[in-house]
Amino acid sequence: MYHPYLMKRWVILMNKTFPGMLEHYVVSYVKDEAGMSPDTLRAYYAAIEQYVIWLKDTRSIGIKDIDVTHFSKESIKSFLSYIESERRVSVTTRNHRRAGLVAFLAFASEVNPVYANTYIDAKTIKNKKAPKPKKDFLTVEEYQAMLESIDISTDTGFKHYILINAMYDTAARVDETVRMNMEDFSFGKENSIVIFGKGSKYRRIYLSKHTVKLIKEYRRKFNLEKGAMFKNYCGDRISDSGIDYILKKYAKTASVKEKTLGSKTVSPHILRRSKATHMLLNGASLPIIQRFLGHESIQTTEAYLEIGSEAMTKAVEEAGKLIFKDTPEETVSSWKDPDILRRLKGMVK
16 A cells, blocks of 8 residues: 555656656656666766757757657657767767666656656667777876876976876776865875775775875965865866866877877776776786776676787786796707606607
């Protein structure tokens, strides 16, 4: 038997117009009742927002006039084709938009039965197979070239230098970097930062002495004790796109010295992958890298560190030198162990 309050609330929602239902979905349901993360909330809202704008621009349908009929399977497929062909979004983004619309219709079908068939139809729209992403990382030389291209004699340059260094040294995701506060850092016996990451989980990252020195100077120079660590020109917390712009700016400048940078798309994520790859090539174990990156499973870390054969060959060669550094190289012809030779001959008979 339904509780009277829940019944009343359900009836109110069922009778809401699309704007009212959308408001409840974004303000209350996604954040509180469904327990979705802020990143998921933003992604789902972006899908609905783009869809509403598309209805207005292509079909002259205002938000107040939207109803269940405007979420037909054909309409959603037309919208997805439009953002991919006209707006030039990636296949991954297209699939995210589909997921956002389906999630909203799932909610709508629960509070208003007229959306039930619409939701079932929308679920049958298949995700488009995305090309396997290129798993680039920066070589040590490329990363150093980027840092050296920054004019740290200016306040802006110094801030950008600290930003890139902190992102690399912590392997923080871009949204984790955006949320960094000065209070998150601890300096003393153990220098570290507590990062609020994916899945609303915290992890502690220990910092190199070089990074600690830079952050202390950054804090002193700009009198920063608390609040956002990285800000834009307006004094507001820096955005994802702001960080992306900064990285691409210095990658372009550094490509004059390191030509290979010109063929790589330098993004916030490439810094994270670069740090993890450099750790692997310097002998760090996968469980340590897994914990450092905040991955749930070691399989995710293994897939994440799918590096090129040239780099892997070099790493194996260097490891071999450490093990066999005192052993002179011998040719096969000088190998005169009669017992082993006899056993080998027996195997091939």
